[in-house]
Amino acid sequence: MTHTVKLVPVQAAYDDLLKRSLSKISCDLARLIYLASTRDYNTGNYHHDGLAARFCPDVAGKALEIAHRQVFYQLSAYSLEELVAQLQTYLDCSHESAEDVLRTWQKLEPYRVAIPVEVNPAVARLFLSNVKLALAIWRFRQEQARTHP
Amino acid sequence: MIGLPAALLLGTILFLLLVFLATRGSEEIRGLSSRSNVPLFDDEAGLDPCPPEFVARIFSGDDWQFVSKTGSPQLEKLYRRERKLVALAWVHQTSTAIRRIMREHTEATRQSQDLHLTTETKLVLLYAELMFLCGMLFLAIRSAGPQRVYGLAVYADGLSQRLAQAQHDIKTVTTGREFHGAESS
Numbered sequence: 001m002t003h004t005v006k007l008v009p010v011q012a013a014y015d016d017l018l019k020r021s022l023s024k025i026s027c028d029l030a031r032l033i034y035l036a037s038t039r040d041y042n043t044g045n046y047h048h049d050g051l052a053a054r055f056c057p058d059v060a061g062k063a064l065e066i067a068h069r070q071v072f073y074q075l076s077a078y079s080l081e082e083l084v085a086q087l088q089t090y091l092d093c094s095h096e097s098a099e100d101v102l103r104t105w106q107k108l109e110p111y112r113v114a115i116p117v118e119v120n121p122a123v124a125r126l127f128l129s130n131v132k133l134a135l136a137i138w139r140f141r142q143e144q145a146r147t148h149p
Numbered sequence: 150m151i152g153l154p155a156a157l158l159l160g161t162i163l164f165l166l167l168v169f170l171a172t173r174g175s176e177e178i179r180g181l182s183s184r185s186n187v188p189l190f191d192d193e194a195g196l197d198p199c200p201p202e203f204v205a206r207i208f209s210g211d212d213w214q215f216v217s218k219t220g221s222p223q224l225e226k227l228y229r230r231e232r233k234l235v236a237l238a239w240v241h242q243t244s245t246a247i248r249r250i251m252r253e254h255t256e257a258t259r260q261s262q263d264l265h266l267t268t269e270t271k272l273v274l275l276y277a278e279l280m281f282l283c284g285m286l287f288l289a290i291r292s293a294g295p296q297r298v299y300g301l302a303v304y305a306d307g308l309s310q311r312l313a314q315a316q317h318d319i320k321t322v323t324t325g326r327e328f329h330g331a332e333s334s
Binding site: 073076077079080081120121122123125126129130132133136137140141 | 198199200202203206207211212215216219221223224227228231232234235238239242
C-alpha cells in the first residue's frame with residue numbers, strides 16, 4: 001500500500017517534468033545533458049527547484065532520476081545516423097559556436113558524466129562509443145564542407 | 150574418418166580451449182578498459198541484464214553501412230575499433246553474469262536437500278553451452294568483427310536470459326519450499 005501511495009506522486013512529478021520542462025527541449029541529447037545537470041556531483045541526488053516546490057524534494061529527485069535513465073536508454077538505442085542528427089540539432093540550438101562545442105566535447109568528453117548510475121554497463125559503453133563516433137563524423141562532415149564547398 | 154573416442158577427446162579439448170579463451174578474454178578486456186579509460190563497471194551484481202535491442206544494435210551492420218558511406222578510412226578504422234571494444238565488453242559482461250549466476254546456484258544447491266538431477270543437468274549443459282559460445286564469440290569478434298557474428302550474439306543473449314530465468318525460477322521454488330518447511334515445523 002505504501003508503495004502505491006509513493007508511486008502516484010512520482011508519476012505525477014514525472015508527467016509534470018515532461019510537460020513543463022523536457023517537452024520544451026529540442027532533442028534527446030539536450031534532454032540528457034539537462035537532466036544530468038540536475039544531479040549533484042557529490043551525492044548523486046537530483047534536484048529541481050520548481051519540481052521540488054510543486055511536489056517534495058524526494059519525489060522530484062526520483063522523477064528526475066527516472067527521466068534521466070529513460071532518456072539515456074532512448075538515446076543509446078539510436079543508430080549512429082540518428083545520433084549524428086541529434087548532435088546536429090543540439091549544436092544548432094546551442095548559443096555557442098558549434099566548432100567550440102565540438103572541440104570541448106572531443107577534448108574533455110563531458111558526455112561521460114551524463115550517464116545515469118545503475119545503467120547496464122554494456123549500454124553505457126555503447127553510448128560513450130557512439131557519441132565519440134558521432135563527434136568524429138560531424139567533424140569530418142564539417143571538414144568536407146570546408147574543403148569542398 | 151576418426152573414431153568416436155577421438156572425436157570426443159577432440160571436442161572436449163576444443164570446448165576447454167574456448168572456455169579458457171572466454172576467461173582470458175575477460176581479463177584482456179579488463180586490460181583494454183584500463184588503457185582506454187572506459188569504465189568497465191565490473192560490479193554488475195543486481196544490475197539489469199543488457200536489453201536484447203541493444204545486443205542487436207551492438208552487432209548490427211546498419212551503423213557500419215552509415216560509416217562506410219562517408220568514404221573515410223580513418224572513420225572506418227575508428228568505427229571498427231570502437232565497436233569491437235563494445236562487443237568484447239558485452240561478451241565479458243555476459244560471461245561474468247553467467248559465472249555469477251552459476252556461482253550463486255552452486256552455493257544454493259549446497260544447502261538444498263531437494264535436488265532434481267534433470268534440472269541440474271540441464272542447467273549445467275546450458276552453462277557449458279554459454280561459456281563455449283562466449284569463447285567462440287570472443288575469437289570471432291577479434292578476428293572478423295562484431296557484424297559477422299550478429300546471429301550468434303543474439304542466440305547467446307537469448308540463452309543467457311534463459312539461464313538467468315531458470316536460476317530465478319529455481320530460487321523462487323526453493324525459497325517457497327523453505328518458507329513452507331519453516332512454517333510447518
